[in-house]
Amino acid sequence: MSLIGEERKDYILNQLNLEGKVKTNELVESLGVSSESIRRYLEELEEENKLKRVYGGAVKINLSREEPSQLKREVLYAEEKRIIGRAAATLVEDNDVIFIDDGTTTLHMIDYLLNKKNITVLTNSVPALYLLIDYKNKELFSGDIFFIGGKVSSVQSRVTGSLAEKMLENFYADKAFISIDGIMIDKGITGFDEERGQLAQKMMEHAKHIIVATDHSKIGLVQFYKMADLKDVDIIVSDVPAPKEWEEYLVKKDVTWVAAT
Known part of the structure; x- marks a missing residue:
C-alpha cells in the first residue's frame, strides 16, 4: 500500500471517530477515488479489526450493546488505561477532595495517588475501595476514604441506585473523575447503564471540575445513556490526541484534551 493509500485509510478511521459510520459514496467524493478503491480500503481495515463493513459503507466496531463485566473490562486496553490513569492522577493536588467512579480506567489512578498529601477520595467502586484500604493499611496512602453506599452490582463490582445518589447529595468535591463508554462531539459522553450514568451525573453536578478518562x-x-454534553466537561484524558475535526469545538467550549504518554 502506498503512503497515499495509508493516508486515505487514516482519513476513513478519522471519519469513523467523528461520525461512528462512513458511507462509500461520500468517501468516493471526498477522497476522489473509485468505489472499488474504497471497498478495498474498507476490506483491509476490517481485516485489521478496525471497523465493520455494512451495506453502503462501514461502522465503528461496537463489540456489544451490553456492558462487559468488571473483570472483562479490566483486561481491555489495560496498558492504555494505566497510562491514562497515571496522567489523570497528575491532575490531583494536595488537599483535594475527589470523586472516582467505578471505571476500570479511573481505577488505575489510585496507584499514582500515593504521594499526594491530605486528599479525600469518594468512590462507588468496590475494587477501588479495596485498593485504597490496602494502601492505607500499608501506610502508603494517608488520605481519607468514603465509600458511596447503595445497591451493589456483583457483576460490575460497583454501587448505584437511589440510595447512592441520596448519599452523594451530602458531598461536594474539587474534581470528579469519570469513565465513559462512548464519546462523540454531537452526542456527548455516554454509558451503557442508566443507573451508573445517573450517579456519574450527580458526581459531576457536585464537583468543581469534571475530568473524563x-x-x-x-x-x-x-x-x-447520555451523561453529559461534551461542552460540560473540563478535561478529557485519553491515550490519543483529539480528532482534528474536534479541535476547534474543544477550544471554543474551553475543553482541554490531554493525550497521555
Missing part, C-alpha cells in the same frame, strides 16, 4: 476505543461511539 477514556481510551481511544470509546471515541466515535454512542451508548444507551
Whole structure:
C-alpha cells in the first residue's frame, strides 16, 4: 500500500471517530477515488479489526450493546488505561477532595495517588475501595476514604441506585473523575447503564471540575445513556490526541484534551 493509500485509510478511521459510520459514496467524493478503491480500503481495515463493513459503507466496531463485566473490562486496553490513569492522577493536588467512579480506567489512578498529601477520595467502586484500604493499611496512602453506599452490582463490582445518589447529595468535591463508554462531539459522553450514568451525573453536578478518562476505543461511539454534553466537561484524558475535526469545538467550549504518554 502506498503512503497515499495509508493516508486515505487514516482519513476513513478519522471519519469513523467523528461520525461512528462512513458511507462509500461520500468517501468516493471526498477522497476522489473509485468505489472499488474504497471497498478495498474498507476490506483491509476490517481485516485489521478496525471497523465493520455494512451495506453502503462501514461502522465503528461496537463489540456489544451490553456492558462487559468488571473483570472483562479490566483486561481491555489495560496498558492504555494505566497510562491514562497515571496522567489523570497528575491532575490531583494536595488537599483535594475527589470523586472516582467505578471505571476500570479511573481505577488505575489510585496507584499514582500515593504521594499526594491530605486528599479525600469518594468512590462507588468496590475494587477501588479495596485498593485504597490496602494502601492505607500499608501506610502508603494517608488520605481519607468514603465509600458511596447503595445497591451493589456483583457483576460490575460497583454501587448505584437511589440510595447512592441520596448519599452523594451530602458531598461536594474539587474534581470528579469519570469513565465513559462512548464519546462523540454531537452526542456527548455516554454509558451503557442508566443507573451508573445517573450517579456519574450527580458526581459531576457536585464537583468543581469534571475530568473524563477514556481510551481511544470509546471515541466515535454512542451508548444507551447520555451523561453529559461534551461542552460540560473540563478535561478529557485519553491515550490519543483529539480528532482534528474536534479541535476547534474543544477550544471554543474551553475543553482541554490531554493525550497521555
